[in-house]
Amino acid sequence: MNVSGSGSGGAGARAEAFRRNEELERFLKEINGDLWEAEKRLLEREPEEYPVVFVVGPLRSGTTLMMQWLANTGQFAYPTNLLSRFYGAPVIGAKIQRLLTDEKYNFRNEILDFSAPVAYESENGKTKGALSPNEFWYFWRRFLPFGEIDYLPDVELLEKVDIATFRAEMLGIARVFEKPFALKAMICNYNLPFLDRVFPRAVFIYTKRDPYANIESVLKARERQTGSVRSWYSFRIPEYRELAALDDPVRQAAGQVYYINRAVEKGLGAIGEEKKMVVPYEEFCADPRRFYEELVRKLRGQGCDIREPYAGPESFRATREGPADPEIVRAYREFAERDGFEND
Numbered sequence: 001m002n003v004s005g006s007g008s009g010g011a012g013a014r015a016e017a018f019r020r021n022e023e024l025e026r027f028l029k030e031i032n033g034d035l036w037e038a039e040k041r042l043l044e045r046e047p048e049e050y051p052v053v054f055v056v057g058p059l060r061s062g063t064t065l066m067m068q069w070l071a072n073t074g075q076f077a078y079p080t081n082l083l084s085r086f087y088g089a090p091v092i093g094a095k096i097q098r099l100l101t102d103e104k105y106n107f108r109n110e111i112l113d114f115s116a117p118v119a120y121e122s123e124n125g126k127t128k129g130a131l132s133p134n135e136f137w138y139f140w141r142r143f144l145p146f147g148e149i150d151y152l153p154d155v156e157l158l159e160k161v162d163i164a165t166f167r168a169e170m171l172g173i174a175r176v177f178e179k180p181f182a183l184k185a186m187i188c189n190y191n192l193p194f195l196d197r198v199f200p201r202a203v204f205i206y207t208k209r210d211p212y213a214n215i216e217s218v219l220k221a222r223e224r225q226t227g228s229v230r231s232w233y234s235f236r237i238p239e240y241r242e243l244a245a246l247d248d249p250v251r252q253a254a255g256q257v258y259y260i261n262r263a264v265e266k267g268l269g270a271i272g273e274e275k276k277m278v279v280p281y282e283e284f285c286a287d288p289r290r291f292y293e294e295l296v297r298k299l300r301g302q303g304c305d306i307r308e309p310y311a312g313p314e315s316f317r318a319t320r321e322g323p324a325d326p327e328i329v330r331a332y333r334e335f336a337e338r339d340g341f342e343n344d
Contacts, residue, residue: 028087031085031086032086032088032089035089035092036089039089039090039092039169042092043168043172048199048201050171050175050179050181051180051201051303051304052180052181052183053180053181053182053183053203053205053295053299054182054184054192054195054199055070055184055185055186055205055207056184056185056186056189056192056205056206056207056264057186057189057207057208057260058218058257058261059218059235059256059260061281062281063184063186063207064127065281065285066207066284067183068118068119068127068132068133069120069288069312069313070133070182072118072312073292073308073312074308075179075180075306076179076181077094077173077181078133078181078182078183079133079134079135079136079139080130080131080132080134081129081130081131081132081134082097082130083097083134083136084134084135084139087138088138088142090169090172090173091173097131098176101131118133120316136183139169140185140187141187143161143162143166144187150235151191151237151238154191154197157191157194158194158197163198166198167198167199180299185204186260189235189260189263189264190267192270193267196270196275201302201303202275202302203277204271204275205276206265206268206276206277206279207279208280208281209280209281209282210324211254211257211258211261211332212325212332213319213324215250215253215254215257215331216324216325216328218233218256219253221233222253230249232244232252237256237259237260238259239256243255248331251331253331254335255331274298275298276298277291277294277298279291285315285317285318288310288313288314289310292310292312
């Protein structure tokens with residue numbers, strides 16, 4: 001695991017720029033252990049005051065842009081690079097972050113170092129800046145008892161996960177910031193009904209990119225993260241062994257994107273319309289205001305009334321370099337035609 005990384009957890013060594021800082025890892029483990037007893041006293045299992053917003057979908061589909069956008073609206077709590085360092089005591093971490101960064105607690109401008117806005121920049125999901133969104137995978141892995149494969153059936157998760165603490169910490173973070181808590185949940189792309197059951201008041205945002213552009217982006221991310229286009233990047237999905245056995249990295253990446261889209265769409269099929277929204281990456285970039293208004297409506301249905309009008313960018317530049325590579329198109333359609341589930 002990597003506190004500040006992109007949840008790679010896959011085969012192959014990381015490129016130098018993405019390697020862990022082992023001294024930091026050890027120190028954070030010590031700090032979080034020291035704070036745990038105090039954290040437990042804060043978890044009062046109170047009723048939900050604010051809903052949770054889960055961002056799901058394939059890697060490289062626009063999930064980081066979505067989180068940066070949600071952060072910049074000012075209407076959501078979210079895991080920051082600062083909060084991620086308190087992955088074992090996140091409610092205390094949220095209190096510390098708010099003490100240091102909320103203007104309400106600013107005394108004579110003593111601490112202004114954390115006031116930089118969230119930039120729309122990232123590298124393989126990794127952002128820079130104390131208050132920029134973090135993927136929070138250490139927090140998730142505290143609770144999810146996954147092994148080599150990042151998946152277990154929902155029934156096993158319901159039996160094995162410490163659901164009371166899992167819920168209490170998520171909802172506790174929201175209570176500290178007095179806002180809905182939004183975070184990436186791609187580690188549970190295959191377990192969305194589980195999340196829906198654990199969090200009755202939630203909205204699922206499914207970021208869905210043109211699959212051919214998505215695959216191309218995955219291949220580039222592999223090379224940046226691991227130094228080789230042949231090395232697996234991101235969570236080891238249930239189909240990992242099947243895909244890892246393929247000698248062709250294009251087919252591997254195509255299957256990875258295809259299977260994740262299929263799993264998310266299947267999982268969302270069991271969740272009520274009032275709790276989910278599909279956000280095509282290209283349409284979001286063209287008109288983010290429309291999706292803000294839709295999200296506000298969904299949250300209102302979950303008992304959370306956001307009254308602030310949209311004040312963010314009117315558009316983003318959708319990243320895409322030229323037409324789809326025919327090899328990528330063939331590889332993706334191979335999976336779609338094989339099991340008859342066309343999700344492009």
